[in-house]
Amino acid sequence: MKLFLYRFLMFILKPMVKPVLFIRRMKGLETKDSIRKVERFGYASVKRPNKKIVWFNAASVGESNSIIPVIDEILKKYPDTFVLVTTTTVTAADGMAKKLSGKNAVHQFLPIDRRAYVDRFFDYWKPSVGFFVDSDFWPNLILSAKDHKIPLILLNGRVSDKSFAKWKNNLPFIKPLASAFEFTFGKSEDDCKKLSTMGFKKPVCVGNLKYAVPPLSYDKEELKNLSSQIGSRHLFVVSSTHPGEEELCISAFMNIKKRFPDVLMVIAPRHPARGEEIKSLIEANGLKAVLRSSGDKITKNVDIYIANTMGELGLFYNLSEIAFVGGSLIKWGGHNPMEPARLHNTVLSGKYVHNFQETYDLLKSEKAVVMVNDEKDFASKVKAFFENPDVAKDYMSRAFYVAEREAAVLSRVMEKLEPVIKKFM
Numbered sequence: 001m002k003l004f005l006y007r008f009l010m011f012i013l014k015p016m017v018k019p020v021l022f023i024r025r026m027k028g029l030e031t032k033d034s035i036r037k038v039e040r041f042g043y044a045s046v047k048r049p050n051k052k053i054v055w056f057n058a059a060s061v062g063e064s065n066s067i068i069p070v071i072d073e074i075l076k077k078y079p080d081t082f083v084l085v086t087t088t089t090v091t092a093a094d095g096m097a098k099k100l101s102g103k104n105a106v107h108q109f110l111p112i113d114r115r116a117y118v119d120r121f122f123d124y125w126k127p128s129v130g131f132f133v134d135s136d137f138w139p140n141l142i143l144s145a146k147d148h149k150i151p152l153i154l155l156n157g158r159v160s161d162k163s164f165a166k167w168k169n170n171l172p173f174i175k176p177l178a179s180a181f182e183f184t185f186g187k188s189e190d191d192c193k194k195l196s197t198m199g200f201k202k203p204v205c206v207g208n209l210k211y212a213v214p215p216l217s218y219d220k221e222e223l224k225n226l227s228s229q230i231g232s233r234h235l236f237v238v239s240s241t242h243p244g245e246e247e248l249c250i251s252a253f254m255n256i257k258k259r260f261p262d263v264l265m266v267i268a269p270r271h272p273a274r275g276e277e278i279k280s281l282i283e284a285n286g287l288k289a290v291l292r293s294s295g296d297k298i299t300k301n302v303d304i305y306i307a308n309t310m311g312e313l314g315l316f317y318n319l320s321e322i323a324f325v326g327g328s329l330i331k332w333g334g335h336n337p338m339e340p341a342r343l344h345n346t347v348l349s350g351k352y353v354h355n356f357q358e359t360y361d362l363l364k365s366e367k368a369v370v371m372v373n374d375e376k377d378f379a380s381k382v383k384a385f386f387e388n389p390d391v392a393k394d395y396m397s398r399a400f401y402v403a404e405r406e407a408a409v410l411s412r413v414m415e416k417l418e419p420v421i422k423k424f425m
Contacts, residue, residue: 002170002172003139007143013114017112028271030090031093039111040117042111042119042121048125049082051082052425054127056084058133059089059134060087060092061092061095063092064085067131067133069410070212071105072103083100084108098311123148127150130150132153132154133156151182153182154181154183154184156187157186158186159195167194178200181201182420183201184201184202186203187205187210189205204416210336211406212409215343223319235263235322236263237316237317237323238267239324239340240268242269242270242327242332245327245329245332246278249375250285253304254287255376264304264305265303267305267306270326288304289305292312321346321392325337325348327352327355328350331352337356337363337399338359341363341368342403344396347363348378348381349372362402366398368399369395
């Protein structure tokens with residue numbers, strides 16, 4: 001009944017779609033590209049190649065990044081295929097445009113979950129197989145794919161405790177969606193148990209694909225350039241911060257600066273468009289900040305460098321040896337600590353890491369991450385590492401070892417996936 005109500009509601013809400021998209025566009029949450037706006041209504045903005053289409057749907061940045069190694073393997077083994085990647089966020093779209101460049105692949109925005117839009121999408125693209133990454137379950141999209149006889153595979157399936165409690169109380173809603181999937185690959189044994197309860201067919205655990213993502217790339221010349229500007233100053237990076245968290249990081253920085261006056265903090269917000277807003281926060285505290293997007297240099301009087309550009313996090317992780325992973329001092333749920341770990345950083349994080357709980361549990365079990373309670377504890381730990389660099393290097397070495405070891409998940413995933421892909425190709 002709830003599934004029927006959802007589909008009926010999406011049907012009658014058609015007059016609201018354009019106004020809602022307009023508001024989201026004004027907030028920077030939707031593309032402003034006049035050519036690509038139509039993708040949200042199921043229209044394609046590029047011509048479909050005359051090849052078999054392998055379709056991947058990923059919610060946002062982390063999920064879409066995790067499938068790049070799988071896409072590369074598929075295109076290597078099946079060079080006559082073409083890969084279509086759909087996401088919902090602008091940030092993921094920008095990232096995919098760069099990562100798919102030069103490959104037999106393209107990115108499109110996922111249509112709004114109205115039956116007419118998703119039917120139009122499938123009628124045009126006609127994918128031979130579809131991979132859903134993580135837990136991005138859109139009812140009309142999934143049921144339309146089933147009606148179009150598109151075999152679906154859940155890849156890197158993840159179900160948080162909160163989501164599982166919700167789905168367990170709504171099994172009549174989720175089971176018809178779960179039954180549409182031919183194969184299910186969970187990222188952990190715990191996820192597989194939850195997915196089985198939800199009605200997914202014989203989930204198999206092959207490991208977390210997010211560990212298989214190659215180390216973040218960077219421009220070597222730009223690394224030399226920034227290194228020369230920074231010189232011998234004490235440095236640490238704060239990445240993927242969210243509103244309400246920057247204030248805490250600024251407070252921690254001011255605490256650290258009392259002990260190490262030459263310290264420089266690089267702050268890379270999760271949403272680069274917030275650069276000016278963060279700069280105002282910093283200046284309100286009497287500190288000097290510059291924006292990377294403005295091309296300003298890191299002079300001796302610069303306290304905080306705001307890395308408000310896309311796709312350069314690898315540059316700043318390479319620049320520093322200490323990285324604090326944001327989204328964790330506030331109740332956001334954290335971000336991927338393996339990224340700085342693979343680039344030789346001592347990794348710190350706040351306590352709110354439920355989005356990556358398994359990853360943090362793994363790192364904590366091997367003493368490869370430093371958890372902080374609040375901004376005062378954050379400042380204390382950074383000062384301790386500046387004072388005892390050998391201790392910091394021990395954490396760094398353990399984190400790098402764990403990250404490299406877990407990156408081998410790709411071979412396990414492809415071993416399980418290849419016979420599945422062959423079946424539908």
